Amino acid sequence: MDVLRARWNDLYKDRLPSLAKARDPVQKRWPVFLDHCFARIVLDNAVGRDSPWTEVVKAPAVKHMTIAQLEAAIQLAEKIVAGEADLAELNNRSLQLRGKKRKAAGNEEHTSPPTKKQRTTPTISAYFVPSPSSTPNVKPSVTETTAVEAVASAERTDLQTSMAAEIQRIADSSLTPFRKQTLTLLCEIPPGRYSTYQAMSDHITKTSHKTCARAVGNAMRNNPFAPEVPCHRILAADGSLGGFGGHWGENGKFAQKKHDLLHDEGVRFDSQGRVKGPPFRDFS
Missing domain, CATH: 1.10.10.10 (Winged helix-like DNA-binding domain superfamily/Winged helix DNA-binding domain)
Known part of the structure; x- marks a missing residue:
């Protein structure tokens, strides 16, 4: 049991956040970066399944999961690490279970991660989104500006x-x-x-x-x-x-x-x- 707990802790606390921070290509998109977010996604899908994991297991999960639940969580986390499970889709499903479903066209319950051309900024009242700030006083060269702006964008x-x-x-x-x-x-x-x-x-x-x-x-x-x-x-x-x-x-x-x-x-x-x-x- 202790070995399983150690493996689970390593996966969601260290391995997955490290891959996300490095934007490892094993996933098309990394929608989350924090350890507790990875725990939420994996546990909702592997342990909660049809409901948030907190309705199935008492927190902290690592102390109260059964061997079977720990193994299921580890298996799904390892699939994410290997690129065999789509983290974005699992995240969407977790959010749906928690009543945070994104507005989507039609009646589809699951959608594929948007491509770069499909990505749009979430709609929000202009009152809440300030206008762009002014440009700096010292301007780099055109080439440098273009490169920096492209990366920042x-x-x-x-x-x-x-x-x-x-x-x-x-x-x-x-x-x-x-x-x-x-x-x-x-x-x-x-x-x-x-x-x-x-x-x-x-x-x-x-x-x-x-x-x-x-x-x-x-x-x-x-x-x-x-x-x-x-x-x-x-x-x-x-x-x-x-x-x-x-x-x-x-x-x-x-x-x-x-x-x-x-x-x-x-x-x-x-x-x-x-x-x-x-x-x-x-x-x-």
């Missing part, structure tokens, strides 16, 4: 596609317009990157309406869609941890959880508790 398209279901959940919610706007911006921050309350407020002030870092923080407080809508990727302006789950700083109730989520995505802090690297500011 491809990465943004992939991220928008992978976050389409979450963006739609935000748009369909009863949250205030400002909360919808801030949560939608969170969906633009790639795994392995972070931003700050100040960077977000600067962007909103510049492209939409005047606001401040405190207002952004309050809007994200008790994020109902966490961690899929990644408020854990927002830190304080000084590079410290900031808030999470309604608590603030390193002594906050959920500080370790926020650190774990960021660490799994590749964000690192120095010995003084300050994040390494520049914040993400490329909001669209």
